[in-house]
Amino acid sequence: MSMVTINDMAFVCIALFTILSALGMVLSRNIVHSALALIMTFIGVAMLFFHLDAGFLGLVQILVYAGAISVLIIFAIMLVMHGEPNQTNRFNPSLGTHLWGAYIALLMTAGLVAAIWFSGLPEVKGRTVEDAVGLLAELLLGKYVIAFEVAAVLLLLAVVGAIILARGVEEK
Amino acid sequence: MIGLTHYMILSSLLFGIGVYGVLSKRNAVAILMSVELMLNAVNINFVAINRFINPDQVVGQLFAIVVIVVAAAEVSVGLALIISIYRHRKSVNLSDFNLLKW
Numbered sequence: 001m002s003m004v005t006i007n008d009m010a011f012v013c014i015a016l017f018t019i020l021s022a023l024g025m026v027l028s029r030n031i032v033h034s035a036l037a038l039i040m041t042f043i044g045v046a047m048l049f050f051h052l053d054a055g056f057l058g059l060v061q062i063l064v065y066a067g068a069i070s071v072l073i074i075f076a077i078m079l080v081m082h083g084e085p086n087q088t089n090r091f092n093p094s095l096g097t098h099l100w101g102a103y104i105a106l107l108m109t110a111g112l113v114a115a116i117w118f119s120g121l122p123e124v125k126g127r128t129v130e131d132a133v134g135l136l137a138e139l140l141l142g143k144y145v146i147a148f149e150v151a152a153v154l155l156l157l158a159v160v161g162a163i164i165l166a167r168g169v170e171e172k
Numbered sequence: 173m174i175g176l177t178h179y180m181i182l183s184s185l186l187f188g189i190g191v192y193g194v195l196s197k198r199n200a201v202a203i204l205m206s207v208e209l210m211l212n213a214v215n216i217n218f219v220a221i222n223r224f225i226n227p228d229q230v231v232g233q234l235f236a237i238v239v240i241v242v243a244a245a246e247v248s249v250g251l252a253l254i255i256s257i258y259r260h261r262k263s264v265n266l267s268d269f270n271l272l273k274w
Contacts, residue, residue: 011174015182022186022209026193031202038205041186045212052179052223057233061215064240069208069247076251077201080258089199101195109188116180121224123176128227136230136237144234151241158245162252168259 011051018044031081031089035074042066053128056136179220186213200254200264204247211243 021040028034042065049058081088092098129135140148186209193206215236222232254264261268 005173008174011178015178018182019185019189022189025205025209026189026197031199034202034205038208041209042212045216048179048182048216049219052219054219054223054233054236057215057219057236060237060240064244065208065212069244072247072251073201073205076255079255080201080264082262089197089202091196092198098196102192104195105188105192108191109184112184112187113181116177116184121176121180123224124227128223129230132230132233136233139230139234140237147238151238154245155241158249162248165249165252166255168256 007051014044014047014051018048029087029089030085031077032074032085034089035070035077038073039066039070042070054132056133176220176224179224180217183213183216183220186210186216198265198267200257200266200269201251203266204250204254207250208243208247211239215239 018041021037021044024037025034025041028037042061046058046061046066049055049061092101190206190208190210190213193209194203197203197206218232218236218239222230226232257269257271258264260271
């Protein structure tokens with residue numbers, strides 16, 4: 001019987017928090033509650049990144065997901081919501097489709113978990129790098145500079161396209 | 173002892189919850205939110221594999237950053253499309269989006 005360290009306890013707490021928030025997002029019938037649970041899930045994932053010694057990525061997760069994308073989603077919900085709030089995020093009214101969705105998701109998850117559990121994954125007990133942010137910057141602006149530039153152009157095009165789509169075509 | 177296996181199982185569970193949301197919800201915004209959950213699960217996998225298999229490199233974190241950029245682009249275009257369709261149909265229910273059906 002191996003010792004349970006405080007590190008493991010922290011992982012279990014963060015994992016439970018993340019999974020319960022995700023379940024709350026999917027099972028809630030009110031879309032505003034779903035959005036709030038989604039923000040909790042993003043913060044849980046950020047805590048997982050901190051636990052994995054990826055501090056910079058955790059900060060990016062909080063800034064981009066819990067900050068920007070959640071605000072975007074809540075604005076969209078405010079623009080398109082109408083009617084009874086408790087009926088805004090219902091499941092598929094056809095029970096067959098709903099059950100098929102649950103069945104496929106359950107089957108896929110069970111298959112993935114079994115595959116991961118029964119394959120002995122190799123683990124390296126090495127130390128993480130000291131200056132991870134510096135190394136990341138060196139890779140991003142050195143070896144992977146093309147990916148960096150393509151991501152920048154993609155983001156610009158997507159935002160301009162989103163503005164054009166949301167503004168709509170002017171009727172003559 | 174918490175290792176790579178536990179992180180990958182957690183990420184599979186999150187991905188499965190996202191798949192369930194995509195397949196069983198009717199609200200277009202809720203489906204977009206479930207897709208975001210699936211992308212987050214993929215990011216956990218990238219960072220965990222980087223941490224436990226190749227800890228003296230940060231390539232996995234770099235991949236995760238690129239995934240975050242693509243997810244941000246995807247969610248902005250998706251929400252713009254939903255708002256644009258809502259203006260015509262006055263609904264965000266996916267069953268009402270039959271514009272391409274004759």
